[in-house]
Amino acid sequence: MSERKGILSRPEYQVVYEKDALTVPMRDGARLMADLYLPKGPGPWPVLVERTPYNKETSVELTVKSPPFFASRGYAVVFQDVRGRFKSEGEFYPFRDDGWGANRDGYDTVEWLAAQKWCNGKVATMGGSYSGHTQYSLAPTAPPHLTTQFVRESVADYHDGWVYRGGALELGFGLRWAVSHTFNNETHLPAGPDGARTRGVLASAVKELPDWYRFLPLAEMPLLRGLSDWWYEWLAHPDDGPYWWQWNVSARHPDVETPIYHLGGWFDTFLQGTLDNFTGISTRARSPRARNGQRLIIGPWPHGPQNVAVSRWGDFDFGPEAVQDFNELRLPWYDYWLKGIDSGLMAEPPARIFTMGANRWQCFDTWPPRDTRDVKLYFSGGRASSTDSLNDGRLIDDVPRGIEGADSYLYDPADPVDTLGGSTLGSSDPGPIDQRRVEPRCLTYTSEPLATVIEVSGRVKAVLFAMSSAPDTDWVVRLCDVHPDGASRLVAEGILRARYRESAAVQRLLTPGQVYSFEVDLWSTSNVFLPGHRVRVAVTSSCFPRWDRNLNTGGPFGLEAEGRPAVNTVLRDRFRASHIVLPVRPAVAYKPVN
Numbered sequence: 001m002s003e004r005k006g007i008l009s010r011p012e013y014q015v016v017y018e019k020d021a022l023t024v025p026m027r028d029g030a031r032l033m034a035d036l037y038l039p040k041g042p043g044p045w046p047v048l049v050e051r052t053p054y055n056k057e058t059s060v061e062l063t064v065k066s067p068p069f070f071a072s073r074g075y076a077v078v079f080q081d082v083r084g085r086f087k088s089e090g091e092f093y094p095f096r097d098d099g100w101g102a103n104r105d106g107y108d109t110v111e112w113l114a115a116q117k118w119c120n121g122k123v124a125t126m127g128g129s130y131s132g133h134t135q136y137s138l139a140p141t142a143p144p145h146l147t148t149q150f151v152r153e154s155v156a157d158y159h160d161g162w163v164y165r166g167g168a169l170e171l172g173f174g175l176r177w178a179v180s181h182t183f184n185n186e187t188h189l190p191a192g193p194d195g196a197r198t199r200g201v202l203a204s205a206v207k208e209l210p211d212w213y214r215f216l217p218l219a220e221m222p223l224l225r226g227l228s229d230w231w232y233e234w235l236a237h238p239d240d241g242p243y244w245w246q247w248n249v250s251a252r253h254p255d256v257e258t259p260i261y262h263l264g265g266w267f268d269t270f271l272q273g274t275l276d277n278f279t280g281i282s283t284r285a286r287s288p289r290a291r292n293g294q295r296l297i298i299g300p301w302p303h304g305p306q307n308v309a310v311s312r313w314g315d316f317d318f319g320p321e322a323v324q325d326f327n328e329l330r331l332p333w334y335d336y337w338l339k340g341i342d343s344g345l346m347a348e349p350p351a352r353i354f355t356m357g358a359n360r361w362q363c364f365d366t367w368p369p370r371d372t373r374d375v376k377l378y379f380s381g382g383r384a385s386s387t388d389s390l391n392d393g394r395l396i397d398d399v400p401r402g403i404e405g406a407d408s409y410l411y412d413p414a415d416p417v418d419t420l421g422g423s424t425l426g427s428s429d430p431g432p433i434d435q436r437r438v439e440p441r442c443l444t445y446t447s448e449p450l451a452t453v454i455e456v457s458g459r460v461k462a463v464l465f466a467m468s469s470a471p472d473t474d475w476v477v478r479l480c481d482v483h484p485d486g487a488s489r490l491v492a493e494g495i496l497r498a499r500y501r502e503s504a505a506v507q508r509l510l511t512p513g514q515v516y517s518f519e520v521d522l523w524s525t526s527n528v529f530l531p532g533h534r535v536r537v538a539v540t541s542s543c544f545p546r547w548d549r550n551l552n553t554g555g556p557f558g559l560e561a562e563g564r565p566a567v568n569t570v571l572r573d574r575f576r577a578s579h580i581v582l583p584v585r586p587a588v589a590y591k592p593v594n
Contacts, residue, residue: 024080026090026108033087034080034109037067041074044120046147046338047113049078050127051106051134053085053092053181061127064305069327075334076118080109082134085185092188093230094130095158095247099137106138114145121145122338126330128152128263128305129270136277139260140252142286148293148337150330152263153303155273156280159244160504162270163234166521167497167504168474169548169557171213172419172427173269175221178231179205179212182224189227198227213427213545219558238557240504249273253280259293261333265301266356267313267432269425272523274298279367282350295333296351296367298526299324302423302430313431314421316489319359355457356432356491357481357528368458368524372583377535379445379572379579381405386482386534387436389444393572395535395580396447405573407443409540411473413549413563416542417441422478422493423523427546435480435488435538442540443570446482454529458583460492460522462537465576467516470566471509471554472499474541477520479580481527482534494522495547499554509554515576537580541568 022034035056039045048070052059056079061067067077083105084092097103110123123145125135132154139149155161163174182189183202189195205212205223215221219235237243245251260281264274278296285291300318301307308329311322335341349363364370380394381402391407421433462477478493499507501518510516529535542549551563572578 022078022080024109024112026083026103026105028103030083030088030090030103032080032083032089032105032109034078037071037077038118039071039074039076043076043118045074045076045118046122046124046334047076047078047119048124048126048334049080049109049113050125050131051080051082051098051109052127052131053082053094054130055086055184056081057086059127060305064326066126066327070331070334073331074339078113084188086187092185095133095137098134099247100141100252101246104141106134107141107143110138110143110146122147124334124338125149125151129154129303132270135260136249137247139258140249140255142255142257146258148333149258149260150263150333151260151274151277152305153265153268153270153274154277155270156248156250156276157244157273158247159240161273164238165547166495167238167500168495168550169218169235169238170269170546171548172545173425174231174234175212176209176426178224178228179209182228210545216561217559218548235558239507250276250280253277253284254286256281256285257287257290259290259337261295261297261330263308263329264296264298265303265307266298266354266525267300267302267421267423267430269303269423269430271298271423275367275524278351282366294350295345296353297329298352299354300356300432303425314429314433314490315487316432318354318356321360322354353457353526355455355526355528357530357533358455362457362526368583369585372458372585375582375584376579377447377537377582378577379407379537379570381407381572384444384446384448384534386446386536387439387444387486387488389439389442389538391443393443393445394447395445395537399577400572400574402573403575406569406571408567408569409443410565411541411552411568412565413542413551414565416544416549417476417540419543419546421490422543422546424546432489432491435478435490436486438540439488439538442478442538444539445537447535449484449532449534450529451531453531453587454535454582455527455585455588456491456529456582457526457585459524460580460582462494462520462522462539462578462580464518464520464539464578465515465571466518466569466578467513467571468498468510468552468566468568469512470552470564471512472497472550473510473552473566473568474498474547474550475518475520475568476540476543476547477522477580478538479522479525480536480538481529482536484532488536491527492522492525493543494520495543496520497550515571535582539570541566
C-alpha cells in the first residue's frame with residue numbers, strides 16, 4: 001500500500017483514505033491500479049468497486065461523493081483504472097478484456113479484492129456508462145464473491161445500442177468519445193516530440209469536433225490511426241455479426257447469477273440497453289434468486305448520475321417527484337445484499353417508472369407493463385393547422401380511405417437536419433427539447449386535441465410505406481407531445497438505415513422508386529398525453545451529428561467522399577397506410593400538469 005495517507009473531510013463524513021494503494025494482478029500478468037477508500041475502524045467490510053476508463057482519480061463517483069458517503073456507512077470503496085487507461089498497464093480495447101474473453105479483468109479484480117484482509121468476502125460493483133459495461137460484462141462470468149451490482153445506464157448490445165442504431169453510426173457520441181478519451185489518456189500516448197505533436201493535434205480536434213463530424217470518408221479520418229485503431233475496426237463492421245456478438249450481453253443473460261439494480265433515463269443514449277438487460281435477466285437468468293433479484297428505475301433523465309437530482313431538462317420541467325438522491329437510492333440496495341438490512345425494498349414491485357406528462361412514479365411487476373394494447377395512429381393528408389412543417393399533415397385513428405396519398409421531401413446529405421435534444425450524448429444538449437425549431441424541415445402528422453388521457457408506456461415503433469429516388473437512405477421518426485401552447489415536446493425517436501430494413505446483419509439496397517415497408521424502432525417511453533394536448537409524429541432523413549449522414553449512394557459504408565440528394569416519399573393511402581404503433585395503457589385519472 002502507498003504510504004500517502006490523509007483525511008477526506010466533509011461536515012457529515014470523516015474517512016481515512018489511501019490513494020494508489022492497490023496494484024491488482026490480472027491472469028496475464030498485467031497490473032491494474034486502483035484507489036482504496038477505507039472506513040474508520042477495524043473492519044473487515046464489504047467492498048464496492050468501480051472499474052472505469054475515465055480515470056480513477058477524477059471518476060464521476062467522486063463527483064457524487066461516493067467514497068465518503070459509503071465509507072461512513074461501513075463500506076470499503078475501490079476505484080480501478082481499466083486495462084490500458086491512465087495508470088493501469090496493458091492495451092485499451094473497448095469491451096474486450098472486461099467480460100468473458102481470454103482476459104477476465106472484472107472477474108480477477110473481484111476475486112482479488114475478496115481475498116484482502118479488509119474485505120469480509122462480499123464484493124459489489126458500482127458505476128455507469130462504460131463502468132456499467134464493466135458490470136454487465138462481469139455478471140455472466142459469475143465470480144464466487146460477486147454479491148450484487150448497481151448499474152447506471154449501460155447497454156445490452158454494443159452494435160445496436162452503443163456504436164450503431166438502426167444501422168446508422170452514433171457519430172456524435174462515438175467520435176467525441178474516441179477522440180477525447182484518446183487525448184486524455186496521456187500516459188499511454190507516444191513519448192517525445194512525436195507524442196507532443198500527437199497531443200497537440202488531438203487537443204485541437206477536441207475543440208473542432210463539429211468540423212470533424214463532416215469529414216469524409218469516415219474511415220479515412222486520420223486522427224486516431226496508430227492510437228485507437230479499434231475505432232476503425234468499429235467502422236469496418238457496420239453490420240451486426242460475429243465481431244459484435246463476442247461482447248453481446250443479451251446473449252449471456254442465462255449465465256447471470258447476480259441480483260442487479262438497473263437505473264436508466266428516458267433521455268439516456270443507452271436507455272434500451274438498460275431496459276433489455278432488466279427484462280432479459282429477469283426472465284432468463286440462471287437461478288430464481290437472480291431472476292427475482294432484478295430491479296429497475298427509469299426517470300426523465302439524460303445520461304449521468306448528477307442528473308437524477310434535476311427535474312428540468314431541455315425546455316420542460318418534470319416536477320419535484322423527478323428528483324432523486326443518487327447515493328440514497330443505492331444505499332438500501334447495498335445494505336440489503338451486503339449487510340442483510342431489510343428496508344422493504346425487495347417487497348416492492350420490481351419496476352419503478354417515471355411517467356412523463358403526469359409527472360409521477362408508477363410501479364409495475366414487469367416491463368413493459370402487462371396491460372398495454374397496441375394502438376395504431378395513421379398518417380393522413382389535409383392540414384392539422386398545428387405547426388410550420390413541410391406538410392402539416394394529420395394523425396388519425398383509422399386507416400385513410402383514399403387510394404392515393406403521399407408526401408415527398410428532398411434530403412440532401414450536404415444540408416442535414418440538425419440534432420435537437422433527445423437521448424443523445426455529446427452531439428446536442430440532451431432531453432425533451434421543443435422540436436419546433438427543426439419541424440419546418442420535416443413531415444409532420446398531428447392529431448386533433450385530445451378529449452381524454454392517453455398513456456403510452458412501452459416500446460414504440462413506426463411503420464412507413466415509403467420509397468426513395470436513391471438506392472439507400474435513412475428514415476428518422478420522432479414522437480412528440482404537443483402542448484396547448486404549441487410546444488412540441490420530444491418523447492421518443494429512432495432511425496433506420498434503409499439497407500438494413502430486413503436484417504441488421506444483411507444489407508439490401510433499394511430499387512429507386514419502389515415502395516417498401518420500413519419498421520423504425522423508437523425505443524421505449526412512458527408518457528401521458530393529457531386532454532388538450534396533441535400527438536405528433538415527425539419524419540425526416542437525418543439527425544446530424546448524432547447519426548452519420550446517409551450519402552444516398554448505396555456505396556460501402558465509411559469509404560465514400562461524396563453524397564447526392566434524394567427525393568424521399570412517405571405513402572399514406574388505404575393500402576399503404578404509414579402509421580405509428582403506441583403501447584397504450586387503460587385510462588387513469590391524471591391531473592393536468594403545467
